[in-house]
Every structure is written in C-alpha cells, then in structure tokens.
Amino acid sequence: MKKVIASSVLATSVLLPLNLLASESPTAYAASNSSLVLDEIQQIAGTTQKIGKYAANMRSGATTSYSKVVTIPAGTSLEILDAFTNAEKEVWFNVEYNGKKGWVTSELFEINVTAGESGVVINEPVKPIAQTAVKAASTSNGISYVGTTQRIGKNASNMRSGATTSYKVVATIPAGTSLKVLSAFTNAQNEVWFNVEYNGKKGWVTSDLFALNATAGETATSMKVVQQTTVHKGATKSYAVVSTVKPGTTLVIHQEFTNASKEKWLQVTYATGKKGWVLASAFEESSIASKVVSKTSTVHSGATKSYKTVATIQVGTKLSIHQEFTNASKEKWYQVTYAVGKKGWIPADAFETVSTVPENPTPETPSTDANIVEEKNSLKVSVPVANMRSGPAITFDVVTQARQNDVFDSSQYATDAKSEKWYKVNTTSGEAWLHQSVVSIGDSAGEAPIVTPGAGEKGTIKRANALLYANSNYNSAVLQGLAKNTSFTVLNKLKASDGTTWIQINAGGKEGWIPDFEVNENIPTKYGTKTATVYNGASATAKKVDTIYLSTPVRVLRTLNGWVNIETQSEKRGWIQASMLSDISPIQLSNGRTEVRNGQNYMVWSKPSKFDITYSTPSANVLRIFGNLSDINEIKSSVTGVKSMKVEKVSGGTSVLLITFDPNYTYTIRDYDKELTIKVVEKGLAGKKIILDAGHGAKDPGAVGPNGKREKDVVLATAKALQAELEAAGAEVVLTRSTDVFLELKQRTDIANKSDYDAFISLHADAFNASSKGTTTYYNATVNFNGPRSLTLAKSIQSDLVKAIGTYNRGVKEQVFYVNRMNELPSVLVELAFISNPTEEAQLASAAFQKKAAAGIRKGLENYFKQ
Known part of the structure; x- marks a missing residue:
C-alpha cells in the first residue's frame, strides 16, 4: 500500500457473504448490486435448490435473530415454498425439512435458476449479516388473510418491490381494487404487508391501505383499556411511543402479535387514520358467553384445524368465549381462554349448552386481585434502579422507575403466581407496583408510617425557597418564604382533593400552610431529555430562572396542566414542560441482565438514548466502563467468567462500572445505539x-x-x-x-x-x-x-x-x-x-x-x- 497516497488503503462494490459459499470462483457471485430482484425471487419459489457445502440452520423467521428449528445437512435438495427479501435486503427461502417448515438464508444454497427468457443463471445472492429481528411470514400476524380477496380502501396505494416504504414503487393501484393476498409478511417495524399481483406485476402493499374483511383467527373487535398505557410504533417497548391512552378508552383492535420476548401485543387505531401497538395486558376482555365442553377437543391457534394445536380440553371443562367466527369452510369456531392469559380457537361442535356470563365480567388481566392484602408498610428501594409496574406481575407495563433509597408508603400488597409479593404505591405517574426483591420493609405493624411530623411535633424545612401559604391551597396568599432548615411546629394536617397533603405549621411565630414536599427528604426525581428552560411560572412567557440539560436530575414538587414544578440541582425552583422530563435518565445503563446469543454468554445493558460510552483496562482482567453515566444497573445474578462487579460514584456524581473477570476468561465489548453488550468467553483462540x-x-x-x-x-x-x-x-x-x-x-x-x-x-x-x-x-x-x-x-x-x-x-x-x-x-x-x-x-x-x-x-x- 502506497504511503504517499494516504487514501490508497481506502479501497472501494460487491459485498460477499460472511459464510464461505459453495464455489469460490468469481462467477459464483451475483454481480453489480449483488441482490436478487423481486421477479427473480418469485421465479425461485417452487423450484428445487440444493444446500451448499455447509450445513444450514433453518430458523422460525427470516433473520438470524429467530430461533433455530433444525440443522439441514450440506447437499440436501429442498423445494422452495416461498422467498422473501427482509428489511436488511437479505433473501430468505421458506422450506420444509423432515416435516418441519422454516426459513433458510439464500446464502447457504447453490442457486441455479433461469430468470425469464434471458437465460441468465442467478447464482448465490450476496448479502451482509443482519441482526435486525424481522418478523417473517411464518408468524400468525396477517397469515389469516393469505388466500383471501381484499379491497384497497378509499386511497390509491403504491405497490412496492419489498415490504417497507424504502423499496421502489412498481405500480400504483387505484382505490377500490380487489386483490388476492398471495402471502403476508411483518417487517422490522411490525407493519403487516401483503404480497399481491396487479396488471401482471407482483409486489407488496401495506395492509393499512386495505379495507380488510375479518378472517380466520382475526375479527374486528373493540376493547376497553383498563389501565393507562402507551401506544408504540411497533410491538416492543423499544419502539417509539406515539400516544398515551387513559383508562376507560375503547379502541378498535386489528390484530395481535406475540413478540420475541413472548409479550402479547395488539394493533389498535389510536387516532383517526393512525395505528399503533399496545400491550394486551392493558385491556379489559369481555366474554360473550361461557360454554361447557361436551367432548374432548383440541384448541388451535387459528379458526381451522390446519392451525397449530395449542391445547387439549377435556369433557366438562367450562370455557369463556370471546369471539365467534365462521371460516371459509362454513365451520363455526369460538375464541376461548384455555389457560391463564392464553387464547385459542375451538370448533363449535365441542360444546353443549351456552350460559350467559354477566354483562360486565371481571376483566381478564394478569393481576392477582384475589390475593390482595390490606397492610401498611414503609418501603425503601434497595437496588440502584427499580422498575415500577402498572400491576402486580412481571407481565404489566413499566410505568416509571424508582431509585435506590427512594421511600414509599404502601397500603396494599398482592401475591403473584409464584407467591411473591408486589407492593402498591403512589407516584407522580399514578399508582404503581414494586416487587419484593427491590425494596426493604420498614414499619409493617399495621399502622400508617409517619412520613411527616404529626400535630405538636417539630420538624425542619427540607427544600430551598419554601413558601408559607395562608390556606391549604396554592391559590391562597403567600405569607412568606421559608429558608431551608427553618424549624417549625405542626398544628394540623389535611389531604386536599388534588392529592396534596398540607401541613399547618407555626414557624417563628408565623402560622400558615405548606405542602408536604417541603418537609420530605425523598421526593421523585426526573431527568432532562434535552436542553430546556426553567420558568418562574407554568408558561413559556414567564421569566427564565434556570436551564437544565440532557440527563440533568431535578426534584419534582408537583404537576399542573402539562407543566412540572421542580427544584434544580442549584436549588432554584421553577416550572418546566413535562415533555422535557423523563422518569429515567437518558444517559444511564439500565436493565442489566444476562442473555445467551448465538450460543454465547452476554451481559447486556439497555441505553434509553444514544450516547457514547468509554472503557479502559486499568489492570489484568479488569474492565472499567464510564462516560458521564448518571446510573448503571448492576447485574445481581452470578455470571460465568465474572469474578465481581460493582458500581462506584465518582466526582461529579457520575457512575463507573468495574468488572473483574475470572483469570480464565476474557471478553468482547460492543457499544450499540440502544444497548451495551459484553460477550464473556473462555480465554484462547478456540471458538473466537x-x-x-x-x-x-x-x-x-x-x-x-x-x-x-x-x-x-x-x-x-x-x-x-x-x-x-x-x-x-x-x-x-x-x-x-x-x-x-x-x-x-x-x-x-x-x-x-x-x-x-x-x-x-x-x-x-x-x-x-x-x-x-x-x-x-x-x-x-x-x-x-x-x-x-x-x-x-x-x-x-x-x-x-x-x-x-x-x-x-x-x-x-x-x-x-x-x-x-x-x-x-x-x-x-x-x-x-x-x-x-x-x-x-x-x-x-x-x-x-x-x-x-x-x-x-x-x-x-x-x-x-x-x-
């Protein structure tokens, strides 16, 4: 390489597959843009192709992130049932081997297909490795529409060469056109797309543009939200939040999807013309009837016997019915709950009489209402970051997070299916539940723990710039300001209709009222999501009093009409728009956990936002991770190969993670936009x-x-x-x-x-x-x-x-x-x-x-x- 031309190393066209292909001659690779076009993919479907010289993993979906179904030996000839180009533009083939169906990347085949009349032989498609979890057509999402005829809605739709809007438009289909759905696919954004043919051309149209008729396994229905929840762009919480839905809201349900974390999500219309995804646990599901099984029957994942059998129900079992559906074969099926939190379809002939259930049945949620116990406890968070959920089970949404040493009062607890306790508390985000493993219990004698001094007792002001009011409301006259550490005597206490606890005090001979946050040591903390102005009133026209920045912690005093009254680190008090604050710091490593990926052990942390991380190796087998981190969630469980792990606070209040590895282990660390991973492996070259x-x-x-x-x-x-x-x-x-x-x-x-x-x-x-x-x-x-x-x-x-x-x-x-x-x-x-x-x-x-x-x-x- 010539040093006189610095750019000579900057070589610049064909990206070869990571695995070695069956042939290493230049002609064995596709030329030019190194990808199969849609017409070529369609011609491969239905042909028989042979696995190359390396065994191939058949997966349950069309990326390497899906689970392995079976390994297919090298040289095996297989019929290509379907072909698909995923969001990473990799071509995957749907095949059947030893009675099992799944997906194999085209890179592992010796492809030999004549394309059209040109006589061109398409060889190995050349693709990069993809880690994006693309939901393949093997999922139930949209599958029930395959083979049916559906009509384009009131707007013309673009037919594209692939199943995202990033693919080129191959035709425009007029509104009202009826088309047969050839196949269905859910892309990385969890959008369902249909493969159709129009004017002799095949391509993909998003399902959102169809006026869909209900099909097997899916009927248009409405459900009521029973707990406040967020609507996401896709079917995991890692997707962007597009809306918030309040309890009591009724939403139209379009389809359901179970993601890779086994969470069930429902696609809903949350605003006119706008669809998103909501966790199923947020809904109340009404039964239309209950029926008793009169003969042993199987429950299926869809409303025909061709769907997977998910359970066998014995005679005499009483099941709640949620939906009724008549399939294309004129068979009547019912959707039932066959186990806690699990639904499926059973033929109508499995039942005898129908007994109507109450008009307002008990909502079916993962909660454990029957096991709620009235007991007052004082709780203190014992871990760096604790998830606070909307209900007493791991299946409920995380509504906010608490930090180590935060204190809460709890008047109830519930036990889950594992007989573990969840404590109900109040937060600025509403009611939430804390698991027993993340808190320590203070007073549990059955009396309410005293957070603020009682009548006749003395106390001191804990906040800077406290205000003494004439009466127990914020609209009353301000009598005077009270400096931090001012002593007072309690005269009376009462709770206002807005939930604020007011304390009547005598401070230096002056009587008046203060809200309880002025005397509480522990009040909620939120974090800046960007640079934002703090005003002296709940209005953008008010006077500026301070500025906060990304990840700046502030203490929350109260909220009002989309504004939050805060105390900054410099002890200035003011108002900021609620949208400028987050319950968790954007610059932290949260949800520390262990995972097995591709057969190897990983430590993984989530990143709420994109930020840079730095590391050093201060001594043998020691890794030091830092970078202006407000918090790091320490992994409590033992990790093979890790001797110790601890989080330390350094100057400026930032956190540093120190990991000491076993002398026989080493690691590979990667910093991604949304997570930090550390692969822990045995030392030596083998397996690297x-x-x-x-x-x-x-x-x-x-x-x-x-x-x-x-x-x-x-x-x-x-x-x-x-x-x-x-x-x-x-x-x-x-x-x-x-x-x-x-x-x-x-x-x-x-x-x-x-x-x-x-x-x-x-x-x-x-x-x-x-x-x-x-x-x-x-x-x-x-x-x-x-x-x-x-x-x-x-x-x-x-x-x-x-x-x-x-x-x-x-x-x-x-x-x-x-x-x-x-x-x-x-x-x-x-x-x-x-x-x-x-x-x-x-x-x-x-x-x-x-x-x-x-x-x-x-x-x-x-x-x-x-x-």
Missing part, C-alpha cells in the same frame, strides 16, 4: 470469531512492485493461509473477499459492524521506495470505540509477526485508516512488508513467506485472547 480483510481487489490492484507483483494478490493469498491457520486452531473465520473482487470500504466495515465477531484484521503490503523495508501494524483509538482493545491486539500481532517472518520491526502506530476508524470491533491493519522493495516483493509473493506470516499473526491472536 475472526474477520480477515484482504485489501484492494479487482479494478483496484493496490501497490505494484518493481517486478510486477500486485498487492491485491499477495494479501489475498496470505489471508487464505491465515484462514487455514486459524481454523486449524479452532477459530471461526470469515473473509471479506475470497476471490478477486472489489469491495467498498464501508462494505468491509459493515461486515464487522453487523456481526458478533471478536476481531478484524486487514492485510496490506506497504510501498514507498526500493529501500523501504519492514512490517507495521496500525490501529485507531481516537474514533474506534474499541481503541483500547485494538491497541492490545496491534501490539500482540506485531510482536509475533516480525518474529515469524524476520522483517524489520517498524512498530505499532495509530492511524485514521477507514477500516480501523469506522470499525466497531477491535481491529488492526497490518502492512506485511514493502512491495516496493524488490527483496520484500519476492518474499511477499512466496508461499513460504505467506505461511510464516499467517503463523505469526495466528500466534499474535492466540496471545491476544489469552490476555
């Missing part, structure tokens, strides 16, 4: 995942030596030799290119950034003049999040590489090469030797030298993964 990037390729030869040797050729040969070395040591290896093709730099880093791999190594040959010599390893720490690990990797590889090949050691250097700078993995760029030097040119072209270089880099990686 490595990406090898041979620089340049095809039209870009790289540097050319005096005897005509080309950089692109020698580094590819070395990459293949290194692949063999690493795989022999038990590592999993991916080549960004295994043939003479050209890749843009972004394509190379995309392979790394969309993967769960552990290291990225880019191979190059240096160039300057005939006397230049030696080996250099580059890294980047100024931009790359994994700069600390990249430096460690660079030092390890450089040391063992120069020992193996005997070249001059030019050392480890930091640079801004794209493949390091824009890489999220620990990554290095290795300049093997100078191709501009005739002696080193000959060495670079030598198979023996390439093998030695491969052995040296492999040794460097072994030592890196031992640290």
